Amino acid sequence: MKMAAGFLAVCLLFAGCSGHMPRKEQREADAASAAENQASVRYFVKDRDLFVECMIPSVTFSGSRHAKPAKIKVYVDGVWKGEYNTAAFVVKGLDKGVHTVQLEVVDKNTGARLGIHRQFYISVS
Numbered sequence: 001m002k003m004a005a006g007f008l009a010v011c012l013l014f015a016g017c018s019g020h021m022p023r024k025e026q027r028e029a030d031a032a033s034a035a036e037n038q039a040s041v042r043y044f045v046k047d048r049d050l051f052v053e054c055m056i057p058s059v060t061f062s063g064s065r066h067a068k069p070a071k072i073k074v075y076v077d078g079v080w081k082g083e084y085n086t087a088a089f090v091v092k093g094l095d096k097g098v099h100t101v102q103l104e105v106v107d108k109n110t111g112a113r114l115g116i117h118r119q120f121y122i123s124v125s
Contacts (some may be wrong), residue, residue: 024061041118042104048124050076050091050101056116059105069108076101094124 039056052074059070073092074081076099077100085108091101096119105116 001057037103039116039118041120043101043120043122045094045122045124048092048094048096048123050094050124051088052091052103053088054103054105055087056105058112060118061085064074066115070105070114071108073104073106075104094122096124098123 010072035099038058039054041054043052045051054072056070057066060067061070062068072084072089074084074089076091076094076102095107099122103118105114106112108116
């Protein structure tokens with residue numbers, strides 16, 4: 001009888017714990033959200049050129065083994081302007097006016113979106 005009660009207690013313990021353990025996919029999604037929050041972009045416009053600098057600790061543009069290799073796709077007013085394999089780059093020859101700039105960080109090898117993106121507005125005079 002004591003053995004059956006002990007077995008039942010152990011089964012209840014394992015059954016209770018199994019429902020509260022986080023899944024690996026959830027932790028990775030949380031890490032991606034945290035990485036996006038850590039990404040910052042600095043930029044300025046000079047003449048008709050846009051100078052951009054991205055600081056994203058979770059990716060690498062130089063090939064470091066400690067972060068995911070990435071590149072940045074740039075869109076101005078929804079039109080693709082290029083892909084950049086560096087954290088700092090220049091988009092040249094923009095038209096005068098107010099523009100929406102979108103940056104999308106993608107995997108350097110597969111082109112898959114990494115969930116890191118920024119959008120901002122600039123004025124070219």
